[in-house]
Amino acid sequence: MQALSLRGLHKIYPNGVEALKGLDLDVAEGDFFALLGPNGAGKTTAIGIITSLVTKTGGTVTVFGHDLDRELQAAKACIGLVPQELNLNQFEKVLSIVVNQAGYYGLGRAVAMERAERYLSELQLWDRRDDIARNLSGGMKRRLMIARALVHEPKLLILDEPTAGVDIEIRRSMWEFLKKINDEGTSIILTTHYLEEAESLCRNVAIIDHGRIIENDRMSRVLRKLQLETFVLSLDQELAEAPQLDGYAVRLREPGLLEVDVEATQDINDLFEVLSASGLKVVSMRNKANRLEELFLRLVEAGESRT
Amino acid sequence: MSGMSAAEQATALWTLVRKEYHRILRIWVQTLVPPAITMTLYFIIFGNLIGSRIGEMGGFSYMQYIAPGLIMMSVITNSYGNVVSSFFGAKFGRHIEEMLVSPMPDWLIIAGHVAGGVMRGLCVGALVTIVALFFTDLDVKHPLITVSVVLLTAIVFSLGGFLNAVFAKKFDDISIVPTFILTPLTYLGGVFYSISLLPDFWERVSMANPILYMVNAFRYGILGVSDIGLGKAYLIIITFVVALFWFALVLMKRGTGIRD
Numbered sequence: 001m002q003a004l005s006l007r008g009l010h011k012i013y014p015n016g017v018e019a020l021k022g023l024d025l026d027v028a029e030g031d032f033f034a035l036l037g038p039n040g041a042g043k044t045t046a047i048g049i050i051t052s053l054v055t056k057t058g059g060t061v062t063v064f065g066h067d068l069d070r071e072l073q074a075a076k077a078c079i080g081l082v083p084q085e086l087n088l089n090q091f092e093k094v095l096s097i098v099v100n101q102a103g104y105y106g107l108g109r110a111v112a113m114e115r116a117e118r119y120l121s122e123l124q125l126w127d128r129r130d131d132i133a134r135n136l137s138g139g140m141k142r143r144l145m146i147a148r149a150l151v152h153e154p155k156l157l158i159l160d161e162p163t164a165g166v167d168i169e170i171r172r173s174m175w176e177f178l179k180k181i182n183d184e185g186t187s188i189i190l191t192t193h194y195l196e197e198a199e200s201l202c203r204n205v206a207i208i209d210h211g212r213i214i215e216n217d218r219m220s221r222v223l224r225k226l227q228l229e230t231f232v233l234s235l236d237q238e239l240a241e242a243p244q245l246d247g248y249a250v251r252l253r254e255p256g257l258l259e260v261d262v263e264a265t266q267d268i269n270d271l272f273e274v275l276s277a278s279g280l281k282v283v284s285m286r287n288k289a290n291r292l293e294e295l296f297l298r299l300v301e302a303g304e305s306r307t
Numbered sequence: 308m309s310g311m312s313a314a315e316q317a318t319a320l321w322t323l324v325r326k327e328y329h330r331i332l333r334i335w336v337q338t339l340v341p342p343a344i345t346m347t348l349y350f351i352i353f354g355n356l357i358g359s360r361i362g363e364m365g366g367f368s369y370m371q372y373i374a375p376g377l378i379m380m381s382v383i384t385n386s387y388g389n390v391v392s393s394f395f396g397a398k399f400g401r402h403i404e405e406m407l408v409s410p411m412p413d414w415l416i417i418a419g420h421v422a423g424g425v426m427r428g429l430c431v432g433a434l435v436t437i438v439a440l441f442f443t444d445l446d447v448k449h450p451l452i453t454v455s456v457v458l459l460t461a462i463v464f465s466l467g468g469f470l471n472a473v474f475a476k477k478f479d480d481i482s483i484v485p486t487f488i489l490t491p492l493t494y495l496g497g498v499f500y501s502i503s504l505l506p507d508f509w510e511r512v513s514m515a516n517p518i519l520y521m522v523n524a525f526r527y528g529i530l531g532v533s534d535i536g537l538g539k540a541y542l543i544i545i546t547f548v549v550a551l552f553w554f555a556l557v558l559m560k561r562g563t564g565i566r567d
Contacts, residue, residue, distance in 0.1 A: 013567065051408045054567045073310030073410035081408050087401035091333070096326075097405075103322025104409035106315025148405070 001065060003029045003156045003187035004050065009059035011045050011211075019045040021211040023059070027189055027204070029155075032182045034202035034219070035191045038300055042211040043191045044084055047160050051081045064155055077105065080154030082145045084161045084191075090134040094125060094144055097133060098151050105152035112151065119147040122177060139166040143174065156187045163194060175201055195296055199223070209300055224264075225295065230288035231271075233258045236281045245274045259288060311410050319411045323419025324426070330393060331427050338389065338427055339434060342381045346435040349377050350442045353499065365501050365532045370443040375526040376498030379460065381435045383493055383518065384485065386428030386461040390420050390468030391481045398472065403565060413559035417469060417552065424465025425458065432457060445529055452537070453528030459544045460521045464489075466551035473555070473564040492518045497526075502534045517543055 009023035019042045027033045037043050048054030050061055052068065061068040066075035088097060095116055102112030120126040123143040128136060136144060142162055149157060159178070163171045171194075178201060182188050192198050198205060198219075205222055207215040215222060238255035248271060249261040258280075262271060275282060311319065331338045350370070358369030365372055397403040406416050439445060447453055467484075475481045496518030502510050513519055514535075524540035527533035533540075558564065 048567060052566075053404055053407055055562050071310075073412065076408060076410040077311075079408065081404075083401075083404065085401060087404045089397070089400060089402040089405075092402075096329070100322055100326055101405055101409070103325075104319050104406060104411055106311050106318045106410075108318055 001029050002062070003027045003031065003064060004189065005060075005062040006046070006050075007060045007062075009046060009049060009061065010057045011042075011049060011054065012057045019211055020049075020056075020059075023208070023211070023213060025206055025213060025216065027156075027187065029064070029187055030182075030185060031187055031204055032178075032202045033187075033189045034198035034205040035189055035208060036195070036198060036205060036296060037191075037208035041208045043208055044160055046208070047081070047083075047158055047189075047191070051079055051158065052076060077152070078155045080149035080152065080157045082142075082149045082157070082159040082162045084164070086141055086145070088133040088141060088144060088148075091132055093129070094120065094131055094133060094136070095129040097144065098148050101148045102151045107152060115151050115153070116147070119150050120144075123147050124173075139170045142166055143170070146174070146177075150181070154186070156189070157181070158189045160191050161193060162190070163192065163197060171197070207296060207299055214299055222295065228264065229262050231260050231262060232286050232288050233260060233275075233282045234284045236283050243278050243280065245271075245278060248274065311412070316412070316415055319409070320415055320419055320422070323406075323416070324422045327389070327393060327420065327423025328426060331389065331423070331430065338385070339431060342385055342431045343434045343438060346377050346381055347438050349373075350438060354442055365530070367530055367532070368443065371445070371530065372501075372526075373499055374439040374443055374445055375529045376496075376522050378432050378435050378439065379457065379522045379525045380493050380498050382428040382432040382457055382461050383464045383521070384489065385431040386424040386464040387468040387471075387485060387489060389427040390424035390465045391472045391475070391485075392468075393423060394420050394469055394472035395475050395478075395481050398475070398565060399478075407565065413556055414552075417466075417555045417559065420469055421462055421465040424468055425461040428461035428465070429457065432461075447529050448531035449528045451528075453525060456521065456524040456528055456540070456544070459541075459548060460525070463521075463544060463547045463551065466548065466555055469555050470551065470558070473558050475564070492516050495519075497522045497534060517547060520544065 004025070004027040006023050006025040009020050011020040012018050023042070023046060035043055035046070045054055049056045050063070050068075052072065061075070063075040064078045066078065068075050092100075098116040098120060099109070099112045102115060103109070107115070116129075117126060120129055123146060125140060125143055125147060128140065133141065133144065142164075146159070146162060163174055166174065175197065178188060178190075190198060190202060202219055205215070205217065205219050206213050232253070235256045235258060239252060239258075240255070242250045242252035242258065244250070245260070247266065251259040253259050260271065262268060272282070354370035354373055358373070361369040363369070394403070397406070436445070471481060471484050495513065496516050497513070502513045502519065505513060520535055520540040520543045523533040523535045524537055524544070527537055
């Protein structure tokens with residue numbers, strides 16, 4: 001069964017802005033799905049429609065077989081939302097926020113308390129349960145929104161930039177947590193500007209731009225479409241200018257730091273042979289940019305040049 | 308999977324009521340104390356100092372006559388004020404989304420907030436009644452009428468507050484209606500005087516004020532006197548309850564003021 005199915009989703013705002021231009025998308029049950037796109041591409045509008053915070057102009061939304069127009073309550077019960085903007089009651093206690101949310105889904109107080117303890121503990125917030133939300137740090141507020149979204153144990157969790165502004169350590173722990181709940185069966189849709197996040201977590205990806213899907217495939221296949229990778233090589237010596245390496249584009253970033261473009265058809269072993277032949281010894285090596293980021297920028301730029 | 312069961316809806320409604328109850332108590336300095344102080348001043352100034360020179364009205368001392376009106380005035384303003392600030396606050400802080408993404412039906416979200424408004428209206432009404440008892444005796448003539456009228460009136464104004472919050476876009480918008488409509492209508496709604504004192508023209512004009520019927524029906528419940536017929540008062544109050552609830556439902560379904 002599809003966790004989510006969008007057909008011809010259309011949204012025109014009252015000010016005339018056409019945010020979605022007939023979006024078609026399927027997310028399979030159990031998937032960890034990345035929905036990517038530049039600012040203003042239509043991601044948040046699409047999520048708003050799916051979670052019924054935004055009214056659609058046209059098209060259909062089906063969540064685990066429940067049509068949003070005909071079975072709204074059943075569809076809503078399947079979804080948990082972690083929105084992009086903080087939307088916590090700043091004056092309410094952490095525990096109350098999670099327990100009340102459970103109540104809105106019809107869960108009795110005993111179950112609500114048990115689940116609140118479980119999710120707040122898993123997200124390292126149980127010790128702060130009696131604090132009011134306003135007193136939490138930014139990262140804690142984000143984790144609180146995740147606990148709140150999970151308390152009714154939704155089949156589909158939608159996270160709209162959940163790690164924005166969160167430090168790397170907490171971000172990594174959130175990734176681990178999300179991987180765990182996905183492994184346990186929760187389908188997840190993630191939007192993020194940290195493309196490394198999408199690359200490491202998601203199995204499938206759709207890229208949306210100007211209200212349309214411009215790429216939708218398995219993450220591995222999408223990444224294979226990238227024909228060029230740039231490596232940064234740290235050398236054991238300092239150079240005055242970029243060396244000439246046969247078949248490779250080379251730039252000198254710093255006296256001991258080279259940037260080398262390697263095409264998909266080229267072998268990386270050959271690069272090292274060329275480097276050795278030129279008397280250059282590599283101390284360390286890393287990707288210049290995240291591969292998905294590279295591809296993302298190319299697709300969006302290609303889209304812009306077409307429009 | 309279908310929608311929420313009746314038991315789940317009851318749990319959700321109780322959650323909303325409980326949340327509102329905690330909100331009222333959390334900010335009791337804003338919600339409960341000011342109306343009690345204001346009404347004490349009304350009793351001292353209008354009831355005691357000025358009222359002693361006015362003499363009787365409708366066969367009762369002026370203090371006794373205005374006590375039901377002042378109780379009703381506090382119920383009206385606090386029922387309205389609770390819902391408008393709570394629901395607009397949720398809109399402004401965006402935590403209204405907690406409710407909107409949940410499977411709670413629209414009627415339940417309205418009912419939960421109205422219950423909160425009624426709760427605060429009745430709490431303040433009870434406090435003002437206690438204050439009134441320091442100044443005069445109140446011998447309730449018709450308890451059932453008293454309770455039913457105050458309850459229905461609290462529902463009407465809680466719904467009014469809900470509608471105001473739905474349309475409000477900024478904090479100014481939630482004070483315009485209470486300042487420019489609610490307060491004048493309440494003052495001109497027979498709280499401080501019997502409309503029989505007015506010239507014919509203004510008496511007829513006063514009959515168009517719905518608050519007049521609520522105040523007088525409540526006064527009838529407590530003192531047994533009223534400027535208007537009880538049946539007409541109930542009809543008007545119940546009509547308002549039904550019409551405002553229906554309008555709130557329509558707005559929620561459309562997403563007016565709450566969905567993009």
